[in-house]
Amino acid sequence: MSLPRKILVDGEQDTLSSEAVEESYDFDLFVIGAGSGGVRASRAAAAFGAKVAICELPFHPISSEVIGGVGGTCVIRGCVPKKILVYAAQFRGEFEDSRNFGWELPDQIEFNWKKLLDNKTQEIVRLNAVYKKLLSNSGVTILEGEGKVVGAHKAVVSLPDGSKQHYSTKHILIATGSRAQRVNIPGxxxxxxxxxxxxxxxxxxxxxxxxxxxxxxxxxxxxxxxxxxxxxxxxxxxxxxxxxxxxxxxxxxxxxxxxxxxxxxxxxxxxxxxxxxxxxxxxxxxxxxxxxxxxxTGRLPNTKRLKLEAVGVELDKSGAIKVDEYSRTTVPSIWAVGDVTNRMNLTPVALMEGTCFAKTVFGGQPTKPDYHSIPSAVFCIPPLSVVGFSEEEAVQQGKGDILIYTSTFNPMKNTISGRQEKTVMKLVVDSETDKVLGASMCGSDAPEIMQGIAVALKCGATKAQFDGTVGIHPSAAEEFVTMRTLTRRAPSGKPKTNL
Amino acid sequence: MAAAAANLFGATTIVLLSLIYSYTVIAGAASKEAFVKKTVAAHDIVIFSKSYCPYCRRAKAVFSELKKVPYVVELDQREDGSEIQDTLSAIIGRRTVPQVFIHGKHLGGSDDTVEAYESGTLAKTLGITTATTNDDDHDL
Known part of the structure; x- marks a missing residue:
């Protein structure tokens, strides 16, 4: 005889005796949306012993209200294909820069968009299959169709053939993500x-x-x-x-x-x-x-077709699902993670929220997502990457004065290539505690460098510790540990820059 | 015969139109180059700027500190601003603003201007005498 699973949530009493039998459900967890947050939550919950189903729309690179795909925005029509295109676009600059490094290239270099597009599509099709395999290997049941919540413990899936399947579930997780919004103008x-x-x-x-x-x-x-x-x-x-x-x-x-x-x-x-x-x-x-x-012009949470208000789940005015610190909605058995909650809309944040949800609900370890010192990047060319507070945020929130250290330099590569493009790095420091509150960089490899800086900030590193770290030479990254001269002091509560 | 004549006329027209277009583009570019050169020659300090640009504000602030009034060309407030920017790019190899010229010579962008100001070379170039002390006249 299999023992009933003991699923405790923060605040719930352990009232189950060993003889008590839980109400019978088809699943312990039913997840709507197999993007970054949904997939992570499903796999983590299954690892804790939960019986999990995940529902996702049929696959297509371009999404609609009835098309999506396992992997979600990030994998299919977001970060991953975008980064592939960024890699492709960077070659133009590399070709231009290579000439002064001795490379004799023809003036006219052809770019084949179709070839790139085919290779990109091939890669996201591969990743879609990888994500499906990850789910099935974790013991998660994958359902293809449009999922909706019809009760606190009830979900329905509209299958591609038009039929509907109803499921009962102890917990529901909504991870339907967001969608690009359009602007209402003529044409x-x-x-x-x-x-x-x-x-x-x-x-x-x-x-x-x-x-x-x-x-x-x-x-x-x-x-x-x-x-x-x-x-x-x-x-x-x-x-x-x-x-x-x-x-x-x-x-x-x-x-x-x-x-x-x-x-x-x-x-x-x-x-x-x-x-x-x-x-x-x-x-x-x-x-x-x-x-x-x-x-x-921005993205909106994917809640329109879910009709969540009908089951008592509250939304904010943008359509985002309102959740507490543990990702719980206004209905105790319904939870939400990722872009659909419009907290911090980044893939790794959805992953963190999914993990915390699984620990809280199925792992007996109530865990709040920690939004402190989350790094991010903008993959423009050259890229921008940041972690922690901007100067403006630090000035608004700081108790003491804020110390600003900046370094603007011509990267070594540009001194040969002749490209007129400076790299800029910045540290924002609390004058009272010497803690580094924020770091930013715009220049080649900024995201790769910033991930390491994020670890330091998460550990509460001080400016003295940055200064006491030996640099890697020659590199751009070493500038972060050699910024000895104060650029300016900004009194807290009063934004000030030299621009 | 008539068809051949029509074809020849059509082809000639296309060639002529192409030549006129090319000439217009070249003439336009030449007039912008003349404008840039004339402007730079006519004023001691010229800043090619955009009104909203923080780097341009920083370059202008340097000259305020030096109590000098530069001649400023705000590219975003001119119909031909984009073409002037293209011309500047062709002349000096940079597309960004600001671009600062002193006595007809290209100084550079915002960083170059601030650097020249902080090192004292900008004041020297502009013939401004600054008070000096011997505080730094020793080995470190």
């Missing part, structure tokens, strides 16, 4: 989102991108690197709102330096199809002709 149907941008049949010769976030600047770099003429239109003075202002200015300068035309303080008012292409009109009356217009 909006002529524009695409990041989904389609990663699977275009033809590479645009002229692209207009609306948005100033990381997706916008990444695609600007990608298409420019592949030879397109790129116009980037955004509302603010600088792109990447929410990042350190000084680093935003660096990214802006680099984009412009690489030949991307910036249109700050503007938005789009109309798109119109003409014989010469798409006629793009800005709110200031500028006219730009384009082959492709990309809306990169």
């Amino acid at each position: 909006q149907e002529l524009a695409i989102t990041s989904d389609e941008a990663l699977s275009l049949d033809e590479l645009p010769k002229r692209a207009v991108i609306l948005g100033g976030g990381y997706i916008a600047v990444e695609f600007a770099s990608i298409w420019k690197g592949m030879g397109a003429k790129v116009d980037l239109v955004y509302r603010k003075d600088l792109p990447l709102r929410g990042f350190d202002d000084e680093m935003r200015a660096v990214v802006s300068r680099n984009l412009e330096g690489r030949g991307i035309k910036l249109h700050p303080g503007k938005t789009l008012s109309e798109l119109r199809k003409t014989e010469e292409g798409i006629r793009v009109v800005t709110d200031t009356g500028d006219i730009i002709m384009a082959d492709t217009v990309l809306f990169a």
